[in-house]
Amino acid sequence: QVQLVESGGGLVQAGGSLRLSCAASGPTFSTHAMGWFRQAPGKEREFVAAISWSGSDTHYADAVKGRFTISRDYIKKTVYLQMNSLKPEDTAVYYCATDSRWGVVTTDDYAYWGQGTQVTVSS
Numbered sequence: 001q002v003q004l005v006e007s008g009g010g011l012v013q014a015g016g017s018l019r020l021s022c023a024a025s026g027p028t029f030s031t032h033a034m035g036w037f038r039q040a041p042g043k044e045r046e047f048v049a050a051i052s053w054s055g056s057d058t059h060y061a062d063a064v065k066g067r068f069t070i071s072r073d074y075i076k077k078t079v080y081l082q083m084n085s086l087k088p089e090d091t092a093v094y095y096c097a098t099d100s101r102w103g104v105v106t107t108d109d110y111a112y113w114g115q116g117t118q119v120t121v122s123s
Contacts, residue, residue, distance in 0.1 A: 001026055002030045003024070004097070006022045007021050007022075008020040010119070011120045011122065012086055012120070014088055017082070019080060019082050020080065020081040020094055021079075024077040030099065030100050030111070032101060033053060034097070035096070035097050036081045037094070038094045039116075048061055049064065050106050052102065052103050064090075068081060079096055083119070088121045089121075090119060091120050094118075095115075096114045097114070
């Protein structure tokens, strides 16, 4: 059974930075592709960033490109999301996800999800 635990969320002023972490437990073969999604109040969950099992391939939503960076430590089964130049519209609950696929997965059909961490950006 795979479990994901996110951390690092909080309240930050516009222009500030936060670093989210997501630690996975369970079989390594189940935690290859990893990604971040977010859901703002009243909106559907949306893709933010994704990374392949090796970390060599990444993909970002246009809204965060150039501001957010996804990375991972494969041995530690941990994925990170460095968020810089934060904007009020980045306010949302951020979720990490993982499953056994090898490549970059940008769709929200991951097999395993974390409980989410709140990010609030004040103007």
